[in-house]
Amino acid sequence: MPGTLLAIPMSSKDTNLNTAMSPSGSSDSPAASVETRPGHSDPSGPHRCAAVIPAAGRGVRLGPGAPKALRALGGTPMLVHAVRALARARAVSLVVVVGPPGEAAQVRTLLDDHLDHLDSTEVVVVSGGDTRQDSVRLGIAALPGDVDVVLVHDAARPLVPVDTVEAVAAAVRAGAPAVVPALPVTDTVKQVEPGGEPGRPEPVVATPERAALRAVQTPQGFDRRVLTEAHEKVPAAGEGATDDAGMVERLGVEVVLVPGHEEAFKVTRPLDMVLAEAVLARRRATDGF
Numbered sequence: 001m002p003g004t005l006l007a008i009p010m011s012s013k014d015t016n017l018n019t020a021m022s023p024s025g026s027s028d029s030p031a032a033s034v035e036t037r038p039g040h041s042d043p044s045g046p047h048r049c050a051a052v053i054p055a056a057g058r059g060v061r062l063g064p065g066a067p068k069a070l071r072a073l074g075g076t077p078m079l080v081h082a083v084r085a086l087a088r089a090r091a092v093s094l095v096v097v098v099g100p101p102g103e104a105a106q107v108r109t110l111l112d113d114h115l116d117h118l119d120s121t122e123v124v125v126v127s128g129g130d131t132r133q134d135s136v137r138l139g140i141a142a143l144p145g146d147v148d149v150v151l152v153h154d155a156a157r158p159l160v161p162v163d164t165v166e167a168v169a170a171a172v173r174a175g176a177p178a179v180v181p182a183l184p185v186t187d188t189v190k191q192v193e194p195g196g197e198p199g200r201p202e203p204v205v206a207t208p209e210r211a212a213l214r215a216v217q218t219p220q221g222f223d224r225r226v227l228t229e230a231h232e233k234v235p236a237a238g239e240g241a242t243d244d245a246g247m248v249e250r251l252g253v254e255v256v257l258v259p260g261h262e263e264a265f266k267v268t269r270p271l272d273m274v275l276a277e278a279v280l281a282r283r284r285a286t287d288g289f
């Protein structure tokens with residue numbers, strides 16, 4: 001029935017999903033941690049594209065409250081906006097949501113309540129890990145075998161336009177192993193010596209040429225094998241580990257950029273919520289959603 005979360009029937013996909021949940025043991029319970037909606041896409045196509053949405057963060061920088069992805073934006077949980085944004089893309093036939101550890105059941109209920117009209121995209125929920133990269137790795141592990149293009153998208157970027165999602169997916173499908181949406185940097189950026197003394201002014205060591213800098217967003221798109229290899233081989237902490245493309249770069253694989261979008265900004269601090277509410281209100285007034 002459209003709009004009802006269903007268990008995946010026993011199939012090769014089912015086997016992949018259940019196998020994938022076990023590495024961390026962090027799912028609420030193996031029998032109940034993976035839920036899906038009926039899919040519409042052509043899984044036999046040459047490039048089945050799935051989105052992994054890490055949504056397991058606490059949102060410490062946003063301040064006290066529920067996990068960030070579950071906080072309301074325009075009266076609807078941020079995660080729901082993010083899932084809708086990815087599910088609206090024609091390229092995406094499966095969305096894997098990586099929810100806060102121990103809260104997968106709540107996430108499933110929440111998506112069930114809000115995604116009734118999205119009867120065309122399969123949505124799976126698994127539990128996340130202690131870090132963003134742990135959560136992404138658990139999301140990748142939950143992908144069925146026929147997926148060969150993966151978009152990794154922060155739940156914390158709920159307002160990404162569908163055109164940005166499509167552009168990233170199209171570039172991977174056209175042959176790029178790793179694709180990142182990006183914008184020019186508007187502030188001048190200073191490099192400092194890390195690990196300075198607390199309370200002391202930080203000395204600046206360099207001012208990188210701003211014209212050569214880009215601020216990168218999500219969704220970041222990958223050939224599945226490249227993304228999987230990066231998460232297997234590259235240390236998930238330290239230099240280059242704050243985004244998935246950085247890990248792919250460490251493999252020596254080329255990463256290319258497509259234009260990002262201002263509205264794909266990351267909700268990190270309280271002022272970002274003010275902006276997100278304003279963008280959403282404008283969209284609802286002009287586009288009706």
Ligand SMILES: Nc1ccn([C@@H]2O[C@H](COP(=O)(O)OP(=O)(O)OP(=O)(O)O)[C@@H](O)[C@H]2O)c(=O)n1
Pocket residue numbers: 053054055056057058059060061062068069098128129130131132133135136153154155156157266267268
């Ligand atoms: N253990 C974690 C940490 C983060 N994320 C996800 O990664 C994305 C980007 O992370 P960020 O914006 O830093 O979110 P939080 O970690 O929640 O924020 P904070 O660092 O302020 O706590 C978010 O969608 C977040 O839910 C995740 O899935 N698992």
Ligand SMILES: C[C@](O)(CO)[C@H](O)COP(=O)(O)O
Pocket residue numbers: 132154215216217218242243244266
């Ligand atoms: C992946 C990312 O959104 C790209 O800009 C960013 O690196 C995530 O950083 P965070 O500190 O985990 O929010």
